[in-house]
Amino acid sequence: MVFAxxxxxxxxxxxxxxxxxxxxxxxFPAKIFAATFTNKAAKEMxxxxxxxxxxNCDGLWIGTFHSMCARLLRMEARHIGYNSSFTIYDTxxxxxxxxxxxxxxxxxxxxxxxxxxxxxxxxxxNSCIPFAELDGTGKSYADRELISIYGAYQDALKRxxxxxxxxxxxxxxYLLHGNxxxxxxxxxxxxxxxxxxxxxxxxxxxxxxxxxxxSHGRIFVVGDDDQSIYAWRGAKIENILGFAEQFExxxxxxxxxxxxxxxxxxxxxxxxxxxxxxxxxxxxxTAGEPGRExxxxxxxxxxxxADKVSDKIARLLRDGSKPGDVAIxxxxxxxxxxxxxxxxxxxxxxxxxxxLSFYERKEIKDCIAYLRIIANPKDDVSFSRIINVPAxxxxxxxxxxIAAAALAQNLSMAEYLAGADAESFTGTAKKGLVQLSKxxxxxxxxxxxxxxxxxxxxxxxxxxxxxxxLEAEDTEEARGRIxxxxxxxxxxxxxxxxxxxxxxxxxxxxxxxxxxxDKWEPGQAVTMLTLHxxxxxxxxxxxxxxxxxxxMPSFANMDDKAKLEEERRLLYVGITRAMKTLDISYCKxxxxxxQWTIMGPSMLLNSVPDGMYRFVDEAAMFxxxxxxxxxxxxSSPSPSRSFGSSDRFPSRQxxxxxxxxxxxxxxxxxxxxxxxxxxxxKPTRKVLEAPNYDEVSQVEVVLRTGLRIGHxxxxxxxxxxxxxxxxxxxxxxxxxxxxxxxxxxxxxKFEIL
DNA sequence: CGCCAGAAGTTTTTT
DNA sequence: ACTTCTGGCG
Numbered sequence: 001m002v003f004a005x006x007x008x009x010x011x012x013x014x015x016x017x018x019x020x021x022x023x024x025x026x027x028f029p030a031k032i033f034a035a036t037f038t039n040k041a042a043k044e045m046x047x048x049x050x051x052x053x054x055x056n057c058d059g060l061w062i063g064t065f066h067s068m069c070a071r072l073l074r075m076e077a078r079h080i081g082y083n084s085s086f087t088i089y090d091t092x093x094x095x096x097x098x099x100x101x102x103x104x105x106x107x108x109x110x111x112x113x114x115x116x117x118x119x120x121x122x123x124x125x126n127s128c129i130p131f132a133e134l135d136g137t138g139k140s141y142a143d144r145e146l147i148s149i150y151g152a153y154q155d156a157l158k159r160x161x162x163x164x165x166x167x168x169x170x171x172x173x174y175l176l177h178g179n180x181x182x183x184x185x186x187x188x189x190x191x192x193x194x195x196x197x198x199x200x201x202x203x204x205x206x207x208x209x210x211x212x213x214x215s216h217g218r219i220f221v222v223g224d225d226d227q228s229i230y231a232w233r234g235a236k237i238e239n240i241l242g243f244a245e246q247f248e249x250x251x252x253x254x255x256x257x258x259x260x261x262x263x264x265x266x267x268x269x270x271x272x273x274x275x276x277x278x279x280x281x282x283x284x285x286t287a288g289e290p291g292r293e294x295x296x297x298x299x300x301x302x303x304x305x306a307d308k309v310s311d312k313i314a315r316l317l318r319d320g321s322k323p324g325d326v327a328i329x330x331x332x333x334x335x336x337x338x339x340x341x342x343x344x345x346x347x348x349x350x351x352x353x354x355x356l357s358f359y360e361r362k363e364i365k366d367c368i369a370y371l372r373i374i375a376n377p378k379d380d381v382s383f384s385r386i387i388n389v390p391a392x393x394x395x396x397x398x399x400x401x402i403a404a405a406a407l408a409q410n411l412s413m414a415e416y417l418a419g420a421d422a423e424s425f426t427g428t429a430k431k432g433l434v435q436l437s438k439x440x441x442x443x444x445x446x447x448x449x450x451x452x453x454x455x456x457x458x459x460x461x462x463x464x465x466x467x468x469x470l471e472a473e474d475t476e477e478a479r480g481r482i483x484x485x486x487x488x489x490x491x492x493x494x495x496x497x498x499x500x501x502x503x504x505x506x507x508x509x510x511x512x513x514x515x516x517x518d519k520w521e522p523g524q525a526v527t528m529l530t531l532h533x534x535x536x537x538x539x540x541x542x543x544x545x546x547x548x549x550x551x552m553p554s555f556a557n558m559d560d561k562a563k564l565e566e567e568r569r570l571l572y573v574g575i576t577r578a579m580k581t582l583d584i585s586y587c588k589x590x591x592x593x594x595q596w597t598i599m600g601p602s603m604l605l606n607s608v609p610d611g612m613y614r615f616v617d618e619a620a621m622f623x624x625x626x627x628x629x630x631x632x633x634x635s636s637p638s639p640s641r642s643f644g645s646s647d648r649f650p651s652r653q654x655x656x657x658x659x660x661x662x663x664x665x666x667x668x669x670x671x672x673x674x675x676x677x678x679x680x681x682k683p684t685r686k687v688l689e690a691p692n693y694d695e696v697s698q699v700e701v702v703l704r705t706g707l708r709i710g711h712x713x714x715x716x717x718x719x720x721x722x723x724x725x726x727x728x729x730x731x732x733x734x735x736x737x738x739x740x741x742x743x744x745x746x747x748x749k750f751e752i753l
Numbered sequence: 754c755g756c757c758a759g760a761a762g763t764t765t766t767t768t
Numbered sequence: 769a770c771t772t773c774t775g776g777c778g
Contacts (some may be wrong), residue, residue: 332765695755763769
């Protein structure tokens, strides 16, 4: 076991180990099971191992627990009452299914929310407690009810030939646990087990690796208990803290030299994490530069914060940093909003990782549901989604009738429909069902005839008239949806290009198990992402924002010591992402749920001693309110740290009344020794001028706001917005004709003028 | 069945 | 502030 602190070369250790096993110990890559935290990490490691060994590493089992378990389960599905075409349900699908179950049982959503039922079921699964083990053990009525819902939910999943995320892990455990033949086969197969980010494994994952490696003990795990941030989804920090007791003969190594951050950043990180009680003893150090001191700023509100942070970033860019060197971190996805607004306005290229993903959009989910029902006709959840989409006259009553009739014959709804007698229905419902039935038999023919996934979706779109209906709506929103669907078609085509033998099933699995972060590539734009998504990444310049009680720590985690420690680890993860500079900020007030809410500085900062960072009270500076006023130097602000008593608001009169002459604050005085850096940031008159954002945009971004393009169909125009990145890049163009169009960069026919 | 208006929920984090 | 859900009505 390797305790590898942030930035100590954790990934390198793991890669080197695999390469060593393959090259020096002659272990076949196919006999290695290596679990990583993201698909992206897996892909990179596979490539690095191949490069280090010069061998083909296609057979190497490396990936997330979820994707590797899905792979194993597809091979062994028949042993647990599934077939290999099972669908993987995401959170949305889980909720649809749970809602149906609660409705069937006449349980009011107010007495038991689908989400809360799913959460409790998820906890059982993460601990590998099957329904059978709980049956009859409920102490209260509510307990017994929940347990019985758990059973019903699992039954429904099985009927749908579907598994949720948690099932992928625990079903693998149940399978190996309950079937000796299968277990021995896989045990023999995996001669070596390696796990990255071991601090974030849950009980089910622990049981799995124990099943694989428990007997031979060839297990190698890397992790950092201080970066354990997934307890809320069942991760057990005890797994890493108690590893040596679980696996006899464990050798423990500690990596404490950090190769990423400056001393200033590490000092702060160490002093933050030292307040935690549940942790292994270790301390990061670096032989590197002291670096610029960490700056913590107080802002009036989230808009002010976004405005000032973007100013600071604009300066960094003008002074030679690339947008890709900069990251804005926050606790919740919703916080990206104010930054997004400002970055748009100032034309600074940015990219948001996470949040509502492309595949969660309504029109995309509709398309995916059609594809799923073709690959797995038992999938009633997907079938229910599309049975009347687009509207074809099949209403609630008809749907209920079909569901009941299907259940009576022990068939799924799609299976029932395929063999149903149209004459048993009447009117519009009959017409619609005949239409749907025809459509599905058509797609099934294409599917069994091995037509590429793209053809199948195109057939569905044509037969349903989905696109035509959207076109007829003739709204901006509908046009956006059409663009999204073309983008989906593109994604499918790209998938087929990358995986010539790729099946529809594999495509569907990929889009469910691949996270937004997996597609992210460094370099093009300022990255905005949550602290959770940022784990494992590093950036020269980091802005850690919204450090307020209620956000970080979240309201839900403020009163519980263990939960508070996890929030502290989250802060620690954020701090240790920074290589050269770190700017921390919080707001005194924030717009939440459309309401202004008074916020206070995070209690996590209270335990940090003075001198760990420089505090700047930016809320007392008023340039934010009257940005067009001429710049005048301001009398030096008294930098004071006053957490706990910092509830004094700046003397801003209601109605934005006249304030005393203000000035932009002096840029931070460099406090470090590097002469070269000194020259670069020496405060000059020029620095005080408003940054020229056009200049700032002059970066290696091919497509950016403000660029003029010529389009084959619409003529010349200007890009007014760029979203997404890589192959997903989308642009919004204002054409000289006055037309505004959103298009996919990859798809649109245009040239840069 | 489909439309509309008003109500209710959203923001903790993700595979 | 914004989206999604719900119930009543034509």
